[in-house]
Amino acid sequence: MNRRIVISIDAMGGDRGPAPILLGMDRALASNPSLHFLVHGDETQIGKLLDRRPALRGHCEIRHATQVVNMSEKPSRALRDGRDSTMWRAIESVAKGEAQVAVSSGNTGALMAMSIFILRKAPGIDRPAIAVIWPSQAPHGYNIVLDMGADVRADARNLLQYAVMGSEYARLSFGIARPRVGLLNVGKEPSKGPPELRDAAALIESAASERFEFVGFVEGNDLPRTTADVLVTDGFTGNVLLKTAEGTANFIRQSLTDAFRHSVWSRLGALFALTSLKRMRERIDPRRANGGVFLGLNGAVVKSHGGADAIGTASAIELAAKMAETDFPMLVARQLASLGAASPPARQADSGAVGANE
């Protein structure tokens, strides 16, 4: 654990510019003084912000870059035209070995496409996956769900690899000694669903060990429950269900707002309910669940949410530091190899990524 931890930061990718990101770095450094940062962004702007924080300055190296990937940019275009961007450079530092992990709060699709393109698949991994943390009734407040769209389809072997990667990620993030893995299906009974899912269930069941438990098939309504800590599905289903949940949450929020605007009395009610509503919103903010990590690449990338403030950025950096400390990508690759779940080191990442194949 005495290894020098270097985190590569995309300082310009978020909605709010570099200020909250530097505040978050300062915060993370206060609780972990062994951190070092490669800060990709505008030298003048970042220099000025660092002038006010001399303690942080000593742990930072600024890498000047001014191109910023727009939040609405298409991944394919970002991949083609964004080679001078702070996002590209942040990931590239990991590929070059200058940093162990990259953190960005920029455009998710672009980050995914660039990460897969620059870092490539780790040896023995058939398909990388995107894992998100999903607000749940668990004591620590979240479950892990993957794949959220690195690839659209997954066979039994891919799903087994997701199960292993997801359970390692749950152990790292929440300290769960033996995460419970569930496989998403249309019903809990073993005979349910398409044959390839039943094959995957058999494969995951036989690979279960002291490192994870397999609880069998789970359903869409188990996502926010305590049925499983890790919910595994293919990238097509994952992408659709993430957007379905976000859409549902937004629709409820809008309906709630409309209901409270309905009359003078309901506006008064809203005043009284304000703190409660705020408390709830903080707990289930879909933007928090919108972040993710990319698993199965030659290097770690953490996606912080676009509107992250200092606290949000600090958590993303703390997660990134844990990934660097444990050499997480290699730990996962070794784990897969020991299960015999990995294929021989093979072809480079194909272009099936949801974000990359536009």
Add this chain to the structure above:
Amino acid sequence: MNRRIVISIDAMGGDRGPAPILLGMDRALASNPSLHFLVHGDETQIGKLLDRRPALRGHCEIRHATQVVNMSEKPSRALRDGRDSTMWRAIESVAKGEAQVAVSSGNTGALMAMSIFILRKAPGIDRPAIAVIWPSQAPHGYNIVLDMGADVRADARNLLQYAVMGSEYARLSFGIARPRVGLLNVGKEPSKGPPELRDAAALIESAASERFEFVGFVEGNDLPRTTADVLVTDGFTGNVLLKTAEGTANFIRQSLTDAFRHSVWSRLGALFALTSLKRMRERIDPRRANGGVFLGLNGAVVKSHGGADAIGTASAIELAAKMAETDFPMLVARQLASLGAASPPARQADSGAVGANE
């Protein structure tokens, strides 16, 4: 439109017994005096309820049956052991031609399994589908989503049939002259997603007519939006996303309840907010979206929600009456045939149904 309309009623299947169902029938009859009912249930119990409603009695024929399919019964078991149930008998009346449509507020899975088993696929339909109404920002308050799990997978041709069935159902339910159909995918761009979805998009696009418009790919967050009136997907994805949305809504409801219980002040806030919360809950009640119709069978079945009161039952009956008046199942089959989208009359329904293959 002068045809005698006979609706077969499962009077015992709901959560609240026959009383609210008979109230709903009475209500529906008041606005449409041409309705007749075959009422499947306990003769004594229903007779007593009808004694208080002589007007309704003249439009009812009671068919005595006392076996009731339990709400938690597995579909496979209901199919095997439920042949004397009010649910089975209600569907059987449609198969025998005694009624044009059946209405039940019982166990959804059992109703689906029995409907497919008893009514079989309509000529020229490759696969039946389950369509649900989904709370949305549309002026009439709902979109149509299908398939919700009649079959787990769907090819391009199946998805085209769902598009046609769904748009006919949207016209019938909401009076939309030219429903806009969207195909669920992981992104809106034409190059997104798996190849079979791109094939399906081409097929649906070429079949678009004055009866429906094709708006292309839509995403999970479009379900409650006004992007499309009809959202088409395979039964696996449909089942997972329905349960995901229900799970999300329940989780938010629970979080809201917790937030309001947090302190004395928030409890006071809850009192003031009560009416607003009730108003919102009525709008987005997931149980309302949980109902559905079975499309593509030799006969029409409407699922009313389990806790339906008189108003809910009356709406289900009004929908059923519209289906009977328009001879909806045959209208859909003709529509498919005219598009060349139907296959030659083929094999009977296979056993791929989500509810039936346990």
